[in-house]
Amino acid sequence: MTLPPDHPDFASSYNNIAMVYDNMGEYPKALSYYERSLEIRKMALPSNHPDLASSYNNIAMVYDNMGEYSKALSSYERSLEIRKIALPPYHPDLASSYNNIAMVYSHMGEYSKALSSYERSLEIQKIALPSNHPHLAGSYNNIGMVYDNMGEYSKALSCYERSLEIAKNALPPNHPALATSYNNIGGVYNNMGDYSKALLSYERSLKIQKIALPPNHPDLAASYNNIGNMYKNISECSKALSSHEQALEIQKIALPPNHPDLAYSYNNIGNVYYHMAEYSKALTFHQRSLAIRRIALPPNHSDIAHSYNNIGTVYSTVRVYSEALSSYERALEIQKIALPPDHPGLATLYNNIGNVYQNIGDYSKALSTYERTLEIQKKALRPTHPDIATSYLNMGLVHSNMGEYSKALSLYDRALEIRKIALTPNHLDLASSYDSIGSTYSAMGEYPKALSSYQRALEIQKKALHPDHPDLASSYANIGLVYSHMDEYSIAVAFYQRSLEIRKKALSANQSDLASSYDGIGSIYSAMRKYPEALSSFEQSLEIRKMTLASNHPSIAHSYSNIGSVDDHMGEHTKALSSYQRALEIQKIALHPNHPDLGSSYANMGLVYSHMGDYSIAVPFYERSLGIRRIALSPTHPLLAVLYDDIGSAYSNMGEYSKALLFLQKALEIRQKSLPPNHPHITKLKTKIEDVEKKCNCFLIK
Template sequence: MISLHLEAQMPEHLVRLNAEADSLMDVRAYPEALEIKKKLVRRVMSLDSFPAEVLRLQIELARISRRVADYPAALRYAREAVQFGEEFLPHDPLLSSAYNSLGIYFYLQSDPEPALEAYEKAYLLRYELFGPQDPRVADVLNNMGICYEQMSDYRKALERYHQAKQIRFDYYGDCHSSVADSYLNMGTCWHKWGDFRMALDFYAKARQIYESDLEQYGADLVLVLNNMGVCYQDRGDYLAAEQLLELTLATNLKLHPPDHPDIATSLNNLGLNFFDLGDYNKALVYFRRALDIRERSLEPGHPWIASLKNHMASCYLKKKDYDRAYGLASEALQMRLDHFGPMNRDVADSYSDLGLYFEKINQYDSAETNYLAALEIYKDQLGSQHPLVADTYQRLGDCFLIQGQEDQAVDYFVESLRIKQKSLGVDHPEVARIFARIAQCKLNDPETGLFLLESNLTGLGSLEHPDDPHSVFSPLVALEILMAKSELLQAWQQQHQDSTRLLQIRAVHDTGLKWMDRALQSFQEPGSKQLLMDRFYLLLEMILENCDAGFAQTGDSEWIERAFAVSERGKSLLLRESVAKVQAASFAGIPDSLRKEEQNLLLDIAALERRIFQAPDSLKKNLDGELFIQKQNQYQLLGQIKETFPEYYELRYGSQAFRLDKLKSYVQQEGLNILEYFQGDRSVYVFLLNADTLWMKRLGSGTQLSSKVKSFREALTSYNPIQDAGKDLPAIYGAMAYDLYNMLIEPLENLMIGNRLLIIPDGSLHYLPFDCLVGQPVGPNSAWRDMSFLLNQYSVGYAYTVDLLLRPVTHYSRSASKMLAVAPDFKAEGDLDPLLYNEEEVNSVSTKWPGTILSGPDATKERFRKEAPNYQVLHLATHASANDTMGSYSYLAFQGNQRGGDSTRLFARELYNMRLPADLVVLSACETGVGEWQRGEGMISLARGFFYSGSKSLLTSLWKLDDRSSSQLMTSFYGYLLKGETKDLALQQAKLDFIRESSSVRAHPFYWASFVPVGLMDPIEVPASNNWLKWVLMGLFSLLLGSVVLFFRRKRPA
């Protein structure tokens, strides 16, 4: 390194000024130091007799500007230094430093060719001035190696690194930091070239030297730890990677200001690790923050910005947000093409990821075209043995396997396997993963497939031990391999009718469930847990298939009990966690202060997410930065809770034992027939549980059911007797309704007891009101009220999961036991249509159920939030908006300017952190029961939001209903509740009354079937005022009856 300190002959006041700036740099006060150096260079230039000092200061200005990520200024100062040096000091060593400074700028801008040109000038000058063995020559050779590495010419890069290392080693000895720098760069080069063992060897040598003096080499150690973390990540050792990368981020945050590019690099690498672990939502948190930093500090179109956009596209692809994924991936590709041209590994990365996008949307020809384009570039730039070449072969194999072209798939998998065995070794999870893919291609020959798979798992025994914290497997890889093994065993069992295989398959499934639990407990983002359930829902379906076969062969009911418990695992995971969180706190003694801290964090995060959802793009970045900080605080707090209160954490997030004995007692006590449905990709199953039996039956394919439900719902909700006057609507409707009845109800109806049904829906069945199915064929031109609706025979209730019947969500106390009825006035609002009957509705129901009415200007969101926690019944007669892509942002509308956003809209997301311990919430608004369906969780809707808040049951709607019908149904419903009826029976009677009292047109299910009761169906405690009235009326009736009896007694003797 050329010294950049001012010489002693400079005027004393300038020397002091320079020393002040250097002191500021020592404490990383770079902006302040920069201002002093700018002032200093102007004063020195004015003296006109110290050219070397001017050049030194210009180089300093370029370096400090890079430190504060002001790259345009860094380029300007570096060019000024080169120009000044070439003019006034053409043979001075300082000119070589100016060339070096210019090269560093271009390297940081991912522009290696001009960087290499500048470094070559520096090298020639230093070689001439100092000779070939001088360490200053080694510095430039090192930088030239970095450029070749950036150009993917790893052979030339390693040559330059080796030359630099040897000069430094001979000059300084084997423990000098510059030798460590060479080891670090050689490790990075081997890493990129795909030889992880060589990379880790060189990283370890660098680390050993840096750790010898942490105070002096702390920043260098951070860099080598980061690279080691990424290398472990690429090898599949994600736990070791996360520990190193977390340490790197924490250290960088101490060393640099929060918007420094090095912090963005740490965030990017952690995001990639979370992505590989399957925690896609958490990965997005890190990628968004890193992108914000890079877009602030780098030029538009910089390759590092493109990389982050590509990573985010991959996350959205996993989340099945295909439009957003394609937009980001295409943008990243164009940026890379503009910067690098067509033959670059980053461009190949884009083609490969676009190939995956086309594969996911079933455009396989386009997928193959993009994969092959990536493969050609990788081979040209990296050689044919690089891990990225292997990954691309694997993706091509997957693409052909999905299409059922097993022979072509095997060819590609074998090519991938050959490379991965060489780079990773034979006993590696990624190698086992490829063998699993090859084995999947052998389902027609399961014996061969099992031999291939099992013979290559012998060195990886930890697959069978998910609880082993040192397992080499990530949960995602383990689950993929176990599912492949299960399919092969199932194929063998079906071919040979070998019942012994059933238990072997069961053991594989048990291991898979443990791996799934391990993954779910490791994820901190709820959305990532749901995505994991969606990705491996097929495992649950395979278990049900195994149980179905097991029961058919053995007749042992334990198979059905197991299947029922597994079906429950696939329902309302996050809602069950919400309940478990409250119950865990009561058992595990977690301090109130910690719970309040977490609650406040969740409230802050929810508020920020709402603001981001509604904000214009120009404001989203600043809000994303705030959200990242709060998310980091949340992750740290959860880590603290896990470490300090492990029992509480296990109760909160661990899988709960399924309590069938208690459920049977509950069902017998309530006189229920529970029908729980499981809709998988391949099959639909139904379970019936009542006082006499637990039964299971396969009903057909999931695709077939979805199609039938969609057609039926469209016919039901598009009812228009005027427009369709020429059609026999009852016959058309009846055919579809009877078909669904025969599929969903009839197969188990002979086992049902009594007249109460409780439906646990799954998949498309969340959109179906069962009570409007018909149990008999419908003849031509039948009257609507004469149809044999299920409503005539059964009361129908719904629940998200039977588990919550035994541990309901209600966990907060309230101070009152009356109704709060809300009816905003939308007549003055332009965005929402007036509700003509909503005020009449709340006035009518309040005559039956006393309480408070908030109508017109009083029906504000603020008043509702303040008062609602104190009421037994909440009745909301208002507009609602269902969001079928982001269910958490479905909302209820309150009084006020509807363009005002948060102040007039109550989002489902807000309800998750509210306390509303109502016995019943009536959402007399349109589409409050529908929203975004998420596999493994259910319908993310306003109705579910109220369950999160602690409400026991809801009455909600599945489609838009006119408020006249709603008002009539609600008045009747409350009347039956006052008589002590259960909620399902009260709604059944209200609907029957409606049909009986309505015109022939309005007897159509469109007008009455929308409302469905969800949750606990038990009767509601009648308000005291109504009890008092009931006793008075009973007393008067008794007196009257007594008088009549006395009258007759007196009459008789006469």
């Protein structure tokens, strides 16, 4: 017998076909079949029939997967309205509706609304279901996820463990739901920086899935991806790559070629290559991820924004800042459409854009962008969320770069306070805070305090990382730099050598971090006046950078500046000018026109001309440097004091004593604000001023 076209059985068939397309990630096709099913049910069934609620629920689920959150919310709410009329007040399907609405709010970053809906769902389930029903485990799991997203990790862990406890009582020991609980517990430990516990939980999850699921089930791929991310976090990059490649292998068998989950695996592989400093490979994989997402997802889906963000991060790291900014801005455009105005995802993008402005030396834009980041985070997150600490840290870095060290320290201290509350005692973000504080104290000339902070950073890293991790190399280099400033050159060299040893093991011999180690060793030899040895180190640094970086990369300019400095000390003034000129040419292409590095190059060239006795040529170079530094730096930045001193000395040598006194006095004013009264810099400046006063026989009022 032939059924009429609006028979409910057709609706069921269309619904089933839609479910297959949904599971394949072919969301537009799934949506089309769900809508055909709904149209039949509207004709065949009463307006408040539960099957209509199911149709609206399924349509909402597809919209949620497509990132169309407002449409998803509308359909879930329509489903809930029908169920409220058709079902008793504590029916489990009502709990399911509240759960689904909460899930959309969570995706939108509306965590308080999500929490409220999840708790309403749990309340119904507690009445309708036995105390150890698996659905209760699911609700505790979902509430834990919200707390996890809010940075409330202890509450999240408590909820996940309650979920696991119920699941253990209600389900067989190898049920996939137990694997989900272990997976989520692993995620919290990851966020807390407890990577060993995270890895253990992820591996327990995988062990269950291998027993419970077929060998090419997508959930196994998800576990391999989680394990891979964990290995990346502890810098076990070969193991990380292996895990992500296993995930990808499963997905290629189980899923269609443009399924979003494949994009996620390509993204993860890109992240590992980024961590390995193999930036061209990282870029390739992130672009493959983006290509799939653009096919599989609607144009304003958040995952597409994530791909643009990751591509921007690669470009930012290799200092192709125009491409980085373009990628971040495309991501931001999408997220502004996809997310509510105070979603933490927007804050992440503003933060990354701020990083680019910081790197090109546009500190005013960097600061305003970081402030926008913080403004969103304060609305969306709890006051002790780790992301807020990161914003304070970034703002502190801007102030430090501008020479506003007291403001920088204040912001760094606020970041550290939050991290001490939010994170485990050996979390690497705490090491990052101590590192930033140490850097600022070093810039202020407070070397014992700098040393103490750097050593605290190193202590944490030694506990959290394996002995040859590149971050340890950075800490050894920082400590070496402080000892160099303290004229403890033999100790400094030992720390730099330790840094170099690690980097040689951790990276191939042409990696840019090796160049930084050679720079540090060269600086010490230069301070010890061992100029041939210094020159050799700086030239090794330059060769490495030429092999690994673009020809106009600012780090290459840095190498030329170092070589120029040694040539100048050796009296090779023509060579010095040539090196400084090459540095300046690169900086003009790569950096913002008021970046402090350009100011340094002009000042360096002025200094060479002064050493050559060409003071009239030196002064215009100093003045160009001064124009940049006055814009880029705070009025009391030590570099301004150095420059005023150099200009004053040049005028003195030209016999223009009144001008010389003006600039020397400005240098003294800055020094007196930042240094103790008996500091050698102040003593030397006062002597210089007295000598000039005697020469011109005129005295300024002190």
